[in-house]
Amino acid sequence: MLMRSGRVAVRVGAGRRFFSVSARRWEVLSTDELPERVHPLYSTPESPAATSKLWNLTWPKEPRNILLIKKPNVPFVRTALIELAKHIKSTYPKTNIILEPAVAHSIHHEFSFPVYTLPPSPASTPFPYTQSTYPRTPVPTALQKPQKASLTSPSGDLINPYHTKTDLLVTLGGDGTILHAASLFSTSRQVPPVLSFAMGTLGFLGEWRWNEFVEAVRVVFEGAGRVLRRERLKVGVYDRDGKRVGGDWGEVQGIGDAHAMNEVNIHRGKDPHLAIVEVFVDGRFLTEGVADGMIISTPTGSTAYSLSSGGSIIHPSVSSLLITPICPRSLSFRPLVLPADSVLTLKLSERNRSDEVEVNVDGRRWGGIGRGEEIRVWSEEMKKEGGWGGIPCVRGGKGGGDDGWVGGLNGLLKFNHPFGEDE
Structure with a gap:
């Protein structure tokens, strides 16, 4: 039996009879x-x-x-x-x-x-x-x-x-x-x-x-x-005692934080009540926002969910963080652009009416935080050990x-x- 050009040649006496066969399928x-x-x-x-x-x-x-x-x-x-x-x-x-x-x-x-x-x-x-x-x-x-x-x-x-x-x-x-x-x-x-x-x-x-x-x-x-x-943003979740906890994605390669290309946001989800969120910049209290939620985005993410919520457009080479409220109760709560080395903290107020709000990273649910718990967001180091x-x-x-x-x-x-x- 000879294999030629995808056909099997079978010798029959002095002649040959050809039968077509299918190409090999790799696993x-x-x-x-x-x-x-x-x-x-x-x-x-x-x-x-x-x-x-x-x-x-x-x-x-x-x-x-x-x-x-x-x-x-x-x-x-x-x-x-x-x-x-x-x-x-x-x-x-x-x-x-x-x-x-x-x-x-x-x-x-x-x-x-x-x-x-x-x-x-x-x-x-x-x-x-x-x-x-x-x-x-x-x-x-x-x-x-x-x-x-x-x-x-x-x-x-x-x-x-x-x-x-x-x-x-x-x-x-x-x-x-x-x-x-x-x-x-x-x-x-x-x-x-x-x-x-x-x-x-x-x-x-x-x-x-x-x-x-x-x-x-x-x-x-x-x-x-x-x-x-x-x-990218780095996102960590902390309990009311300041102890870091993982999201639903778990911890991989020793990293307890997730990275986001576009944004991280907290949102009231299916609960009908507005979320009450305390906002801190580098550990200092900034404001208490009452809104559907909050978005912290990268410059790349400034043209995504943040833009739809009224946020500014930022060039991707401008190293910065953008915080944008989602449908805030107060019209004076406007988006803010902050230096990339800032650490932003969003803490769910003890006065929040629902037990929990959703945390989403680049549109995917990462978990939730309860009253007194918080997420901390900062920019990833662009130059770091190993690359x-x-x-x-x-x-x-x-x-x-x-x-x-x-x-x-x-x-x-x-x-x-x-x-x-x-x-």
């Missing part, structure tokens, strides 16, 4: 089998005239493990992901494609090479590897197995495989897809470079158009990319200007666009 493999993560290098532009807003991205060696995240339930995005994965694998054969569990199990048959996904998630931990801002990555029943020993560090802390295996993070979708991807690294000290393709509804954060994907991949792999580092903080977003060609922010503000948010005029 989904565990990320445990992948090499450890390659950390990129960042440097400021050497030219004296160059802007300091963007950083140069280079690699000590070629990236190997590429995590692809797509917008769910959109056929053309699914097709684009398949095309992108095939292009990366054919152009850079040594790379490995990582997909979320549900995606991997639904499209792995489209490839002639193996794809990788998460190992079985520990059933005993409150931390889901596939955490998201909404239920987009259900874990198949087959993956609900006891934790493997390889998922813990020598100190016993739980390790998220995404954090130790992902060299490059690629998103195909809108701003919600980028937030979801960032949430997968919400408890990681270092986020891999994010290459985002605008294929969603708005795409304010999406840096590249889909028709630029060949150029975008080349730029990143050849170390010719530039990145804009977007600040850089923030979210390094690979700069694309759309939007105009050096960092694309002005073009996005005018082209996508229609900043100060006159009423009644066509585009």
Whole structure:
């Protein structure tokens, strides 16, 4: 029996008879089998005239493990992901494609090479590897197995495989897809470079158009990319005695805090009564707000929930924190922009009528706080031991200007666009 060009040749006397066979279907493999993560290098532009807003991205060696995240339930995005994965694998054969569990199990048959996904998630931990801002990555029943020993560090802390295996993070979708991807690294000290393709509804954060994907991949792999580092918030929850407690996500890699790309907010939730929140800046009492809730956002998040609540728009390179009340009772309670090194505390007043208010991080419920309990929010250190903080977003060609922010503000948010005029 001979195998030729996808057909089986069976010798019958002096001739041959051919039967068609299907191409080999690769199984989904565990990320445990992948090499450890390659950390990129960042440097400021050497030219004296160059802007300091963007950083140069280079690699000590070629990236190997590429995590692809797509917008769910959109056929053309699914097709684009398949095309992108095939292009990366054919152009850079040594790379490995990582997909979320549900995606991997639904499209792995489209490839002639193996794809990788998460190992079985520990059933005993409150931390889901596939955490998201909404239920987009259900874990198949087959993956609900006891934790493997390889998922813990020598100190016993739980390790998220995404954090130790992902060299490059690629998103195909809108701003919600980028937030979801960032949430997968919400408890990681270092986020891999994010290459985002605008294929969603708005795409304010999406840096590249889909028709630029060949150029975008080349730029990143050849170390010719530039990145804009977007600040993250660190969020801690404390009880009435000042003792730090974890949220529903639990503690991972020894980090009791979550990180937010956009914002953290407390909200009255389903309770009909307004929340009464005491606001402190660097330990000093600022005010007592009576409102539906409070938002503390990053400059990146200033164009999201905060903007809808009347907050200011802040350039992503301006290191700062923004506090915005949600539907306050007093019209004199206005948004505030504070230095990034400030520590903001939101404490639920003892006079609050409900027992608890919700705490949400980037749109995902993180837990709740009761009367006398508080959340403390501060900016993540951008330069820290072992590497850089923030979210390094690979700069694309759309939007105009050096960092694309002005073009996005005018082209996508229609900043100060006159009423009644066509585009």
